[in-house]
Amino acid sequence: MTAKKLLRGIAITILLLLSMLAASVYWLFYDTGPSPRAPYRLDLAAVRAAALRVPGPLPSRIEYEIVSHDAVPRIAMVGRTGWDKIDLVRASYRAVFPDRAILIDTGYDEQTARRVGADRFDRAAYRRVMRGLDGASLIVVTHEHGDHLGGALTSPHLAQFLPRLLLTRAQADSPQAPPWPAALKARLRPFDYPAIAAVAPGIVLIKAPGHTPGSQMVYVRQADGREFLFMGDVASMRDNVRLQRQRSHFVTSLISGDDRAAVAAQLGALAAVARENPTLILVPGHDGATIEALAAQGALARYFRF
Numbered sequence: 001m002t003a004k005k006l007l008r009g010i011a012i013t014i015l016l017l018l019s020m021l022a023a024s025v026y027w028l029f030y031d032t033g034p035s036p037r038a039p040y041r042l043d044l045a046a047v048r049a050a051a052l053r054v055p056g057p058l059p060s061r062i063e064y065e066i067v068s069h070d071a072v073p074r075i076a077m078v079g080r081t082g083w084d085k086i087d088l089v090r091a092s093y094r095a096v097f098p099d100r101a102i103l104i105d106t107g108y109d110e111q112t113a114r115r116v117g118a119d120r121f122d123r124a125a126y127r128r129v130m131r132g133l134d135g136a137s138l139i140v141v142t143h144e145h146g147d148h149l150g151g152a153l154t155s156p157h158l159a160q161f162l163p164r165l166l167l168t169r170a171q172a173d174s175p176q177a178p179p180w181p182a183a184l185k186a187r188l189r190p191f192d193y194p195a196i197a198a199v200a201p202g203i204v205l206i207k208a209p210g211h212t213p214g215s216q217m218v219y220v221r222q223a224d225g226r227e228f229l230f231m232g233d234v235a236s237m238r239d240n241v242r243l244q245r246q247r248s249h250f251v252t253s254l255i256s257g258d259d260r261a262a263v264a265a266q267l268g269a270l271a272a273v274a275r276e277n278p279t280l281i282l283v284p285g286h287d288g289a290t291i292e293a294l295a296a297q298g299a300l301a302r303y304f305r306f
Contacts, residue, residue: 028250030080036265040208042273044280047196047204051221056201058223059095059102063301065125065132066091067107067151068118069288077286078239079248086237087288090118090147092129093230094304095203095220100137102200103129104218104230106151112178116147128304130155135306138164138200142232142285143215144171145256146178153178159187166199168192171214176257208234210262211252226299228281229273234266238290241270241282 070088074081077088090113093104107129113121133139134157141148144167152158152165162184171177172190180188191197197205202221209215211233218230233256235241244267252258274282281299284290294300 028254029075029248031249032079032245034261034264036268037261038265040262040265040269041195042206042266042269043196044273044277047206047219048221048227050196050198051202051204051219054198054201054203057098058202058221059097060223061096061301062220062222062228062299063094063096063304064091064291064295065094065107065122065129065304066288066291067122067125067129068113069120070118074239076248076251077237078243079245081239081243081245088236088286089288089291090286091291092132092151092304093283093300094132094136096305097201100200101132101135102138102140102203103132103136104220105141105148105232106133106139108147108150109154112146112150112154125303126151130157131306132304133157133161136161136164138166138203140166140199140203140205140218141171142218142230142234143212144174144177145212145233148232148285150178153180158184162187163189166191168205168214168216170209171212174213176212177214208232208266210234210259210266211256212258226281227277227279228283228299229270230283231270231285233285234263235270235282236285237287238282238284240284241267241274244268244271 066089068090071085072088073083074086075083090107092107095102110121129151133152133155167190169190169192172188195207199205204219206217208217215232220228236247240246246263252260295302
């Protein structure tokens with residue numbers, strides 16, 4: 001083989017490798033497919049009616065705690081955007097009634113946060129979440145991943161509040177759920193529902209499998225008429241809905257194993273509902289900037305207050 005042929009072969013090999021690398025990067029971070037297999041039905045009128053069928057006073061405010069922060073590339077959480085860093089948070093919410101409180105998501109403990117590479121963990125916020133779990137009349141989670149359910153499962157008081165931990169069967173049986181204390185999981189009484197389920201005055205669960213088998217959204221109507229929709233990781237960031245771009249394949253295909261066609265349909269339904277109901281407050285699962293903006297507007301109250 002002449003030197004000229006050898007160099008040509010090396011050049012062709014390098015070009016092929018670069019092409020493969022470019023194709024991989026495109027698929028991991030820029031490909032926004034697939035399209036929805038079928039429309040996702042989000043019937044807000046039915047959700048509103050269900051929320052008001054449960055007798056009793058509605059919640060007066062929604063408090064939140066952020067237990068950890070990560071600086072991650074935007075393109076990881078919203079495909080085909082940019083590589084600037086955004087604040088990815090793990091949060092817990094507390095709907096406060098005159099006579100009770102309901103928790104939505106529970107964050108996770110410091111050991112788990114460090115293991116998954118959190119940049120900052122707020123121990124004081126975590127302690128308030130633990131106190132919130134102890135005093136909650138009901139605890140629901142948007143899905144069964146450790147950063148939403150893990151705070152409950154690692155609490156030393158899990159046995160005491162277990163009867164108030166309302167998990168669906170899909171959440172309880174999911175292989176994506178974090179490890180349970182074996183004796184306590186046997187005592188759990190999971191439930192199921194067809195599409196929506198009102199679980200307290202103004203609080204409605206909405207099935208949305210896709211990110212995980214047990215994914216659901218949580219609707220909250222306050223006494224002042226304001227309406228919230230906690231989207232969990234159907235929409236981790238507000239821009240997942242606004243831009244109609246879900247999280248990257250790097251996250252959804254290699255890490256969390258999402259059903260991307262199902263999530264695409266859910267994002268489309270969320271965008272339509274938001275257009276038709278501009279006062280509906282969409283709360284993303286991990287969007288630190290949006291959560292802080294909602295607090296600045298007075299929609300959410302920073303810190304659990306006992």
